Amino acid sequence: MNAPTATLTPEAEVTAGDLAVLNEKTKIALLTDEKAFEDLLDKIRTEVRSHVPDLTTDKGRKAIASLAHKVTKTKTALDEAGKSLTEDLRKQVKTVDDSRRKIREKLDELRDEARKPLTDWEEAEEARQERVKVALSRLDSLTAIQVDDDSDVVALRLEEAEAFSIDPEEFRETAEIAQASKARVVENLTAYHAKLLREEADRAELARLRREQEEREKAEAARREQERQEREEAERRQREEAEAAERQRRQEEAAAQAKAEAEAAAQRAAEEAARKAREQAEAQARQEQEERERKHREELAEAQRRAEAAEAARKAEAEAQARREQEEKAKADAEAEAQRKREADRKHRGSVMGAAKEALMTHAGITEEAAKAAVLAIAAGEIPNVSIRF
Incomplete structure (x- = not known):
């Protein structure tokens, strides 16, 4: 028994997304007549390739997704029609299966081509967001100061932070x-x-005081x-003079015993005076030195105290x-996570409302503007007993 055949008439011409409303006879023709399917494929291909994608607006991106969805709907409608063929058509299962395979492959290719922009x-948006995340992470890491970092290291980090560029497009x-x-x-x-510079200046001053102490010592x-x-x-x-005097004394001893004794007494008195003067000078010098050392120790202790206080303050x-x-x-x-959740919720709501609009257009046979208005009214709670589940 031969399978029924049919051809597409001018009144039966379709485009992507219209096949679901055609009669079974037209669908069978598309499945069994390769030329009929190629004609339909050319029309859908023309519609897909004539579409000018607009990625700068949400509406433009939704239009791209809608066009790809229409191609998928055509593929699904033809595939379902093939499954529901009559018993006579099932005898031509190989022909139908080949057609279905070809339909799936061709329309999958067109779907991918339509959605490629x-x-x-x-993909570019995901890569941009990752670059932004890495850049912000690097910026935050600049404040991770180590205990042993000096002012030069912090100055380099500050220079990098000040040079951090924020491109609005990125x-x-x-x-x-x-x-x-x-x-x-x-x-x-x-x-x-600035704090490190002050601390380094204090340490330099302490080192200078220590050097001065060493030089004074x-x-x-x-x-x-x-x-x-x-x-x-x-x-x-004094010894030489005493020896000379002693020799002189011995030479003149016989003649000037009295004078020698007087000179000896005078010598002893001079030596005693010299000794006392020397001891007094040494005591005075020791007292002055001890006073200088005491003052310096006090200065050093004060500088040490300031340095320790500065170090404790720096650590705190x-x-x-x-x-x-x-x-x-x-x-x-937390702010970034809240922003991400708001953006995800907005995208989810847009996706759900977009699917609802497409369903109204498909099943209720209304225009896109009417379907969009209906979905917005339902989401706003203006239609009694009807709601959208997000």
């Missing part, structure tokens, strides 16, 4: 968050850099050595800064 845009919806993060990082690094040691040498020289001269500030940065980062992450 949107697919490319989605950052888009996160541009304001990025600007706020950059301002926060620059402010924190600027304050910390060396000078004092040299002065003492010079005084020792002068003292020994004086004693040597670093810990407080770390806590503030953690709190700020947690807040920024």
